[in-house]
Amino acid sequence: MSLLQEEREIILGNQYVEAFDFAEVEDFVKNANKELFISHHFKHSNKMLVQPRGGFPTYKKQFALYEFFVNANVDVLPLTIDSNTRLNDYKTAARMLRLSEENDVDMLNGYPLVNHGYRTTRNMITHFNKPVSLRHGTPDARLLIEQAIASGIFDIEGGPITYLLPYSKNFPLDKAFLYWKYVERVCANYSQLNEPINRESFGPLTATLVPPAITIVIQLLEMLLSLEEGVKSFSVSFAQQGSMMQDIVTGHVLKKLARHYAEEIGCGDASIHLVYHQWMGAFPMDPNYAEQLISIATVIASMVRADKIITKTNQEAAGIPTKEANSETVANTQYSLRILNGLPDITDEQEEEILTAEVMAIMEAVFNDPADTLWRKVFNCIKSGIIDVPFSPHIINHNQMITIRDDNKNIRIIKRGKVPIPDHCFDYEKAQCDLSKDTTSIVNDIIHDIGIMQ
Amino acid sequence: MKVVTGVIGNDIHVVANRLIDLSLKARGYEVFNLGVNTYLEEFFDAVIETDADILLISSLNGEAEGWGREVKALKAEYKGLDKLIMMIGGNLTVGAGKAEDIIPKYKSYGFDLVCHQIDLNTGLDMLADYIKEKSA
Numbered sequence: 001m002s003l004l005q006e007e008r009e010i011i012l013g014n015q016y017v018e019a020f021d022f023a024e025v026e027d028f029v030k031n032a033n034k035e036l037f038i039s040h041h042f043k044h045s046n047k048m049l050v051q052p053r054g055g056f057p058t059y060k061k062q063f064a065l066y067e068f069f070v071n072a073n074v075d076v077l078p079l080t081i082d083s084n085t086r087l088n089d090y091k092t093a094a095r096m097l098r099l100s101e102e103n104d105v106d107m108l109n110g111y112p113l114v115n116h117g118y119r120t121t122r123n124m125i126t127h128f129n130k131p132v133s134l135r136h137g138t139p140d141a142r143l144l145i146e147q148a149i150a151s152g153i154f155d156i157e158g159g160p161i162t163y164l165l166p167y168s169k170n171f172p173l174d175k176a177f178l179y180w181k182y183v184e185r186v187c188a189n190y191s192q193l194n195e196p197i198n199r200e201s202f203g204p205l206t207a208t209l210v211p212p213a214i215t216i217v218i219q220l221l222e223m224l225l226s227l228e229e230g231v232k233s234f235s236v237s238f239a240q241q242g243s244m245m246q247d248i249v250t251g252h253v254l255k256k257l258a259r260h261y262a263e264e265i266g267c268g269d270a271s272i273h274l275v276y277h278q279w280m281g282a283f284p285m286d287p288n289y290a291e292q293l294i295s296i297a298t299v300i301a302s303m304v305r306a307d308k309i310i311t312k313t314n315q316e317a318a319g320i321p322t323k324e325a326n327s328e329t330v331a332n333t334q335y336s337l338r339i340l341n342g343l344p345d346i347t348d349e350q351e352e353e354i355l356t357a358e359v360m361a362i363m364e365a366v367f368n369d370p371a372d373t374l375w376r377k378v379f380n381c382i383k384s385g386i387i388d389v390p391f392s393p394h395i396i397n398h399n400q401m402i403t404i405r406d407d408n409k410n411i412r413i414i415k416r417g418k419v420p421i422p423d424h425c426f427d428y429e430k431a432q433c434d435l436s437k438d439t440t441s442i443v444n445d446i447i448h449d450i451g452i453m454q
Numbered sequence: 455m456k457v458v459t460g461v462i463g464n465d466i467h468v469v470a471n472r473l474i475d476l477s478l479k480a481r482g483y484e485v486f487n488l489g490v491n492t493y494l495e496e497f498f499d500a501v502i503e504t505d506a507d508i509l510l511i512s513s514l515n516g517e518a519e520g521w522g523r524e525v526k527a528l529k530a531e532y533k534g535l536d537k538l539i540m541m542i543g544g545n546l547t548v549g550a551g552k553a554e555d556i557i558p559k560y561k562s563y564g565f566d567l568v569c570h571q572i573d574l575n576t577g578l579d580m581l582a583d584y585i586k587e588k589s590a
Contacts, residue, residue: 167466169466169489169490169491170491206468208469390472391468391469391472392468393466393468393489393490393491395489399472399475402476438480439476439477439479439480440477440480440575443473443476443477443480443574443575444575446473446476447473447574450469
């Protein structure tokens with residue numbers, strides 16, 4: 001038996017898991033309907049796929065949500081996992097699920113997949129026969145991913161960096177890398193049986209003034225960590241940043257460099273897709289304004305030529321949206337996409353050049369780290385501040401980089417910390433901003449720049 | 455002067471914490487930022503370890519209210535904290551509440567300065583005034 005298989009049997013021997021039938025699950029994936037694979041849709045669809053967010057504790061409510069989504073002409077269904085499961089606390093999740101079922105109140109902020117089990121969940125997934133995307137935020141997702149794939153969920157979001165730095169203060173980063181290595185291998189193995197399992201990175205990070213250079217570097221690194229384990233279909237992603245031009249430039253550079261680095265490590269046969277998140281920062285309270293923000297995001301996603309868009313709702317500022325509001329946003333986004341035609345192909349060459357140089361300089365510093373494997377190089381670079389994510393709560397993050405918006409609302413780096421932004425790029429970034437202000441007014445600007453859409 | 459700061463309890467809201475850090479440094483303080491998700495013991499341990507003059511606790515989700523009650527008892531277990539300036543700020547209640555009810559409550563918990571939903575710079579001006587007053 002391989003080491004991986006031994007580890008899988010230990011993971012799936014968890015007391016909260018119903019008996020896991022490896023042979024049956026393999027057989028299910030082998031014969032699963034192609035419609036369930038987002039990688040199949042990416043290959044054959046000529047429109048941007050629309051995917052909402054959403055997860056309810058009980059089977060009944062999740063099923064009802066999917067019915068609404070299907071009626072709204074959804075392309076990809078979401079399965080958002082509750083926060084107890086994300087922290088591997090299946091005991092609390094089980095108790096809260098029972099309370100939710102008995103009292104008809106939602107005691108969980110998502111679907112506790114491990115507690116429901118794959119046999120039950122698979123009934124729902126195969127009933128709707130749409131691709132499902134797993135949304136979570138779990139540093140140790142080994143058990144969750146096994147259950148998801150066994151359920152027919154073939155689009156797996158997350159990664160060791162993007163699911164840790166925005167969400168945790170002190171979960172050990174080196175452990176996260178090893179747990180995600182397991183996830184990549186399991187996805188790679190199942191990918192040989194049918195259409196490939198798609199992996200997706202979480203580009204929004206903290207959704208708070210993250211400069212595109214940092215977003216892109218982390219997207220590229222999580223992609224490489226996945227492809228080197230044998231994953232054949234990968235989605236890089238980022239969220240609306242506040243300036244249409246910066247989004248277009250980010251999309252171009254991300255696509256171009258994803259291809260470049262995939263080929264560099266000999267994984268040029270993998271297919272790479274681009275996912276765009278509608279605004280992930282603080283939303284306006286007024287639902288009408290929220291709707292305007294959502295449709296502008298759809299326009300920008302089209303300009304960026306994204307392969308998939310992930311939607312928000314006009315209730316975003318108020319909390320977890322109802323199924324009605326959530327499906328409305330799907331229908332509205334589909335409508336916007338249908339009427340958005342004849343989009344010009346524009347860019348800003350100087351901005352592209354600067355951003356490309358920044359990303360390549362950071363990537364070079366990562367590759368030059370003396371460690372023997374890529375994950376260790378990346379780990380060392382986060383530890384030493386070569387990669388620095390603004391507003392990450394994690395103790396390993398340096399927090400020395402400072403960013404603000406320029407007059408066109410582009411995010412600019414005004415303090416680079418230990419991130420090796422080349423001098424000419426750093427000078428360019430600073431030249432776009434008014435740096436004569438004192439720190440107090442810069443802090444006020446930052447507060448304003450974070451709440452830009454409110 | 456030395457300041458220990460951080461966000462109390464299981465609160466992970468990091469944005470204001472970073473801005474407090476930046477603003478304190480800009481005003482010339484030496485800052486020891488414990489970040490989000492910090493427990494009461496960790497604050498006092500850090501004050502002892504760094505010999506800080508000021509402890510500035512913040513809260514966004516309002517759970518400070520639960521922790522506040524334990525401040526006096528815990529502080530009494532440490533020696534040499536009599537001169538420590540204790541300040542708390544942010545959103546200091548879960549749900550809605552009036553400042554005139556909240557401020558006396560936190561003062562009774564042992565805080566010298568209480569800033570409920572007050573602009574960051576106003577709060578830091580209050581701190582500066584308090585320090586001046588105390589040393590006068």
